[in-house]
Amino acid sequence: MKHRLTLCAVLAAGPLCGPLHAGVPEALSEQILPSFMAFAEATGTLAEAAEQDCTAASLRDPWNHAFDRWNALADIHIGPSETGALPVAFWPDSRGFTPKTLSRFIASEDPVGTDPAAFADASIAVRGLYPLEFMLYDEEFSGYAQGSYACTLVQTMTRDLARQAAALETGWTESFANVLLTAGEEGNATYLAEDEAMRALFTQVVSGLEFTADTRLGRPLGSFERPRPTRAEAWRSGRSLRNVLRDAEGAYALAKALADWEMPVTDAAMEQLREVASRVEDPSFQQVGDPSERLHVEIVQQQVRALKDAIEAELGAPLGIAAGFNSADGD
The missing domain is CATH 1.20.1420.20 (M75 peptidase, HXXE motif)
Structure with missing residues (x-):
């Protein structure tokens, strides 16, 4: 009831906020x-x-x-x-x-x-x-x-x-x-079934982590023979690593809010991501052409994917969304 009252107050939706999912x-x-x-x-x-x-x-x-x-x-x-x-x-x-x-x-x-x-x-x-x-x-x-x-x-x-x-x-x-x-309620043309809202939010978590691994990290990494440091996000301001971590933290926080159960593997994966990120010496990813620095960034990329896998297993599986589900499908 506490969450219902808090959310209704935030939404200014009056006394009826719809059933809780x-x-x-x-x-x-x-x-x-x-x-x-x-x-x-x-x-x-x-x-x-x-x-x-x-x-x-x-x-x-x-x-x-x-x-x-x-x-x-x-x-x-x-x-x-x-x-x-x-x-x-x-x-x-x-x-x-x-x-x-x-x-x-x-x-x-x-x-x-x-x-x-x-x-x-x-x-x-x-x-x-x-x-x-x-x-x-x-x-x-x-x-x-x-x-x-x-x-x-x-x-x-x-x-x-x-x-x-x-x-x-x-x-x-x-x-x-x-x-x-109000997913699944009469008149809701966006989410026709009760579980669709949960699945939609789960999709945001997984697709966000995929984007971080594949694009925020993958673009500057390029290939070993041809790294692309100036393709890093916000490299001019030195925010590239900061964005990776903060975006991952956002996905992690959303996943934790969606679950009403413990997710120890996910917790450990997020903590490990913070730890491996601390080893990156250049937060703008402009040194990815250096083999040792490239390795540090690749390990961060691997750990972002490990966090995604943990969330799929500990949140997606209990929701009936199989690991390997394609977030690009939007369902």
Whole structure:
């Protein structure tokens, strides 16, 4: 009953919140909704900081704090996040659209970059966390002065990010959380069976860990003969390893909230991931061409996969979702 009352209060849904389905209320009240709230608060702080001082050095700390809050949500792609996550975090940008589009905006002083309302329709290549990383850390972009067009562009970008975060929080708390809670009920056209909400959240956990292993780690690792360090996520800000760990922590926390039983193998796998990550000397993955450093990063990749396997066995199996289930199927 405690979780029901807490979640209903968060959702402002009135006295009837729908029947409880094991794990789903806990996942919402303990992990998902607080994380969206924290991200909205952090991006609001970032936007306020940019209004006071837009220069790169002054915004790095609040930007990193906002990115930390995003990590708990980065791999959730259902409900409002199915489309809403992409303009917050457009990565990987395989064709380099972000620096090209930023350069064009700044060179032409595109008026869209000074108009927050119009900027909501701008290319995703200039919206969200990753274009801001260029503006705050890349030598080509970060030397702008207070009062310049680039300064105003950064202020517009941070305000747009805060607006997106607020919209995601509203969409989850005022609508989609209740869709998950009422899975299988009459009128719920999204989840027709009671267990579909649990399976949908389980999918987010597994697919997120797959993405971390295959993309966040696999892209910079490339091959032994041809490592690709500049394909690492957020390498300019040195966040590559930080994102791997924090995204894995988010998946782990969501899995723990979904289970109302102990998961000792999963707990041990997460602890081992933290331990092997501590051996990586370069958190930006720019030294993966060095054989010893490459080995450390490969071990982190192996441990992310071990965490996924543990969650599939200790959470998926009791839910009737077989190990080896393809998370890309979305069921």
